[in-house]
Amino acid sequence: MMNEQRREFIRKAGFGVLAGLGVAAGIVPGYSLEKTVLPAWDEKPVAGKIRWGMLIDTRKCKEGCQQCVAVCHHEHNVPDFGNRKDEVKWIWKSPYEKVFPTATQQFKSKELSERSCLALCNHCAESPCTRACPTEATFKRWDGIVAMDYHRCIGCRFCMAACPYGSRSFNWQDPRTAIKEASTSYPTREQGVVEKCNFCSDRLVKGLQPACVETCPEHALTFGDLNDPKSDIRMLLETNTTMQRKPELGTKPSVFYII
Amino acid sequence: MIEKALKGNRSYWSWIGFLVLVIVSGILAYGRQRWFGLTVTGMGRDVSWGIYIAQFTFLVGVAASAVMVVLPYYLHHQKEFAKTVIIGEFMAVSATLMCLLFILADMGRPDRVLNVLLFPSPHSMVFWDVTVLNGYLVLNLVSAWTVLGAERKGVPAPAWIKPVIYLSIPWAFSIHTVTAFLYAGQPGRHLWLTAVLAPRFLASAFAAGTALLILVSLILKKTTGFDTGKEAREKLVVLMIYAGLANFFLIGTEFFTAFYSNVPAHRHTLQYLYFGLEGHSQLVPFMWFSLVCGLGALGVLMTPKLKQSTLWLAAASAAMVLSIWIDKGVGLIIGGFVPSPLEEIVEYSPTVTEISITLGIWAIGILLLTLLLKVFVAVKREHAQ
Amino acid sequence: MMKIKKQSVIFGGLILVLFAIGAFFLHQESHAGNPMPAPPLKTVAIDSTKCIAPTEYMRANHMRVLNEWRNSSVREGNRIHLAPNGSKFQKSLNTCLGCHGSNRLFCFNCHMYANVKPKCWNCHLSPMETP
Structure with missing residues (x-):
């Protein structure tokens, strides 16, 4: 069997x-298997009403801390093959100049040159990946999340070529062999499909914050509705100077950074 | 008509046998890839397309062989191409078939390929590419087969075929343009993000298509004695020269924009391909070899004395094909992924499995072309008697 | 010997169950101070005593129901299934398994008998895989 x-x-x-x-x-x-309860909204959502976004305070993010990465990858059954070629990742840390290659690089402070920043799917408002997908397996959701329908993906990897942030991973082999400790909260994927961060849509539906946001011991991450002027994230955007990754490409990322 | 492909001499059958052998090894390798996943290829998270998509891109260009003879023959009544037209069309048929097979080989879930048609997404260039490629395959197969069939019966081709043939001319332009748009519309890949990509695809396709057509006609002459005519080849050479010049001119303009503007993102991939970037220079010899081959071929073809020699003509055509194969296949597709969106350099080289599958698909295309040309030559012979 | 092994398996399982329940409550506890900004949580426990449709209908059409559920919930966010009698269900495989998972072989027995190989379990956890 x-x-x-x-x-x-x-x-x-x-x-x-x-x-x-x-x-x-x-x-x-x-x-x-978690007993299902009625979700956080019980009608068909109005498209465009909510736009989920995230603000990352890179100053608070502790060097060497990988807690959010570990929790996210565990919760979503992200495999770990231990090599770069087959690598699958939803959220990770990269040096400042890799995450922001088009930002100012000259005469950076020593601290900034050594800083690592979190990178994840930007859930762009103008997402090139959803434009490239030939089957709408990746698509823009009603709440601004760029979602994956793993049932429909044909594995052409066009979205990977289209994503300017390297946020997408392909299942080059069966991911189940490389999940050390399986989680029951989210399904695994199959060999041959593309996957990426889902902004924890699986948790949002239960009324929970994304796993990375909840986990961060430094409270460096803020999550909320960008369309709601009274949301925490909008308050922070109001009072801080923030950056998006590669804003010159016009993708309008929903992930913001305080440097 | 197809029964004519079943009669042949010993060397014909050994050639078929050889191709079948390559196909079988390709199928075995594909079985391995299906079982273990695309991890058996050299592709990875950073360079996520490899030689499959590279071959696909190159072969879309080869399909231009048809329009390069159909256009002058049917629109401009250049009678020299009478014996070449069907060869060009059959080459386009096998090239497009290979294109489709390469896309299939590259897919993680080929069992879901019909999703492209079940959920048509006009915003995706892949949807349009699949449409135009399939259309081009059918258009060429129908026109060539119908015209050849009429010739065999000694009657003029039916009138309805004319519009089909005329339609295939703009259609040919669409396949190169749409294929270029697959790449030219991606915001994060600066080597591709250029408006001259579509013109470049047209130029390189017209150069490689004619070069390969000349090679095939020379091979036919050598193996079957069927000669498409020196005049036809000479006219093709002229077309190849102009297309080749346009191609290298367009490559030159890319260099100017990247290096004069000095925008790092525009410069990086060209630097990586032609000079090496941060100590990574795996593709540098290929790219220079491509330039030398292409420009050398143009030099030979523009020298009247050398052009007259069949040997030089064959060598120059082969060099042109090789040059564009490297430029479009190796350089454009693989180079497009270096450096990665996070400005990291990861190099790619194909694995044995990947190469076996690639050769297998080429063998399928060549087998189809062999069979089609076998029928073609047999009909022509019959008619001549 | 066999018996001891079986017993230890069952006890091991029971301990795991208790652990899971404990972990569940602890988990809930830790979230208490971190409310979701918006929208407000309106969760209602489902009525798991009856199925969403008569058995006869489900026997013939469960795959269609699941397909429809999958598309409307994943793609349109339309997560509520309204049964003709007015009761509401969340469109989720887990809604089905909430009851049917109690018999681990519920799906497998029938699929084996009918020789169909649905691909659900390539990704989703099957009742066979849960503790």
Whole structure:
């Protein structure tokens, strides 16, 4: 019934204790799939009303801290192959000059030259990836999130060529073999599809903040509705000088940075 | 008519056998790729397209072989091309077939390929490219097969074929333009983000298409004794020279804009390709070899004395094909990904599996072309008797 | 010997269950001080005593229902299924498995018998894989 790879996944995931044994099936109920409750909104959402956005205060982000990355990747079952070629990542840290290659680079302070910044999908308002996708497998949601429909993706990787931020990863091989500790809160992906940050749409629907925002011990990340002038994120944008990645490309990212 | 492909001498069948062998090894390699995923290729997160898409891009250009003879023959009544037209069209048919196979080979989920048609997305250039390529394949196959069929029966071609042939002329321009738009519309890839990409695709396609057509006609003459005529080849050479000059001129303008404006993003990839960037120079020898081959070919073709020699003509045509194959395949597609959006340099080289699949698809295309040309030559012979 | 092994498996499983429940509550606890900015949370527990449609209908059409649910919830954000009797369900595979997952073999037995191989479990956790 289950092939070897699948068994391997279950074993690695630590689920194997019971799953391998049919006898136990009737005895212990399948409680662990989260019971669904009615979501945070109960009508069909109005397109364009909300635009989710994120503000990252790079000054607060601690050098060497990888907590948000670890939590995000665990929660969303992002595989770790341990090599650059097959790498899949939703959120990661890169040096300042890599994240902002078109920003001022001359005569930077020593501290800024050494600073790492978080990079993730920008959920652009004018997203080149959704324009390039031939099947609308990646598409602009009603709430500004650039979403992936993994059921529809044909794996042509056009969105990867189109994304100016390197935010997209392809499943060059079966991701299930490289998930060390599986999470039950989000499905895995299949070999041959593209994936990326989903702004935690899986958590938003339950009324929760994105995992990275919630996890950050320094509270460096703020998440909220960019269309709501009273939201925390808009207040912060009002009172701080902020930057977007490669604004000259006209993609209108929804992720902002305080440098 | 197809039965004519089943009669041939020993060397014909050994050639077919050889191609089938290459195809089988390609299919085996593809099986491996399907099983283990595209991780068996040299592609990765940073260079996410490789030789499959490179071959696709080059072969769209080869399909120009048809329009380069159809246009002068049907619109300008250049009778010299009478024997070449169908060869050009058949070459376009096999080139477009290979294009489609290369796209399929590159896909992570080829089982879902029909999604492109089930969820048509006019905002995506891929949708248009699939449409124009399939259309071009059908247009050329129908025109060539119908005209050849009429010739075999010794009757004039039916009147309805004329509009089909005329339609194939603007259609040919559309396949190069739309293919260039696949790349030229991506905001983050500065090597591609240039308005001259479409004209460059047209120029390089017309140069490579005619060069390959000359090569095929020479091979046909050598293997079957069927000669398309020296005049036809001479006219093709003229077309190749102009197209080649336009191509290198356009490449030159890219250099000017990038290096005179001195905008780093515009400069970086050209620097990487032709001079090496931050110690990475894997493709530099290829790019210079491409330039030398292409310009050398033009030099030979523009020397009246050398042009007369079949050997020089064949060598120059082959050099032109090679030059554009490197420029469009290796340089343009792979180079487009270097440096990455985060200004990092990751180099790419194809794996054995990838190369086997690539050769397999080429063999499928060449096999189809062989069969089609076999029928063509047989009909021509029959008619001549 | 066999029996001991089986018992330890069951006990191991039970401990895992308790642990999971504990972790769930702890998890909930830790979120208490971090409310979602907007929109307000209006969660209502679902009625899991009945199915969204009669058994006969579901037997023949569950794949269509799931397809429809998937498209309208993922792509349009239309996450509520309104049953003819007025009760509401969230359009989610987990809504189904909330009840049907209690029999781990519910999906598999029938699919095996009918020799169909749905691809759901390539990504989604199946009842077979949960503790």
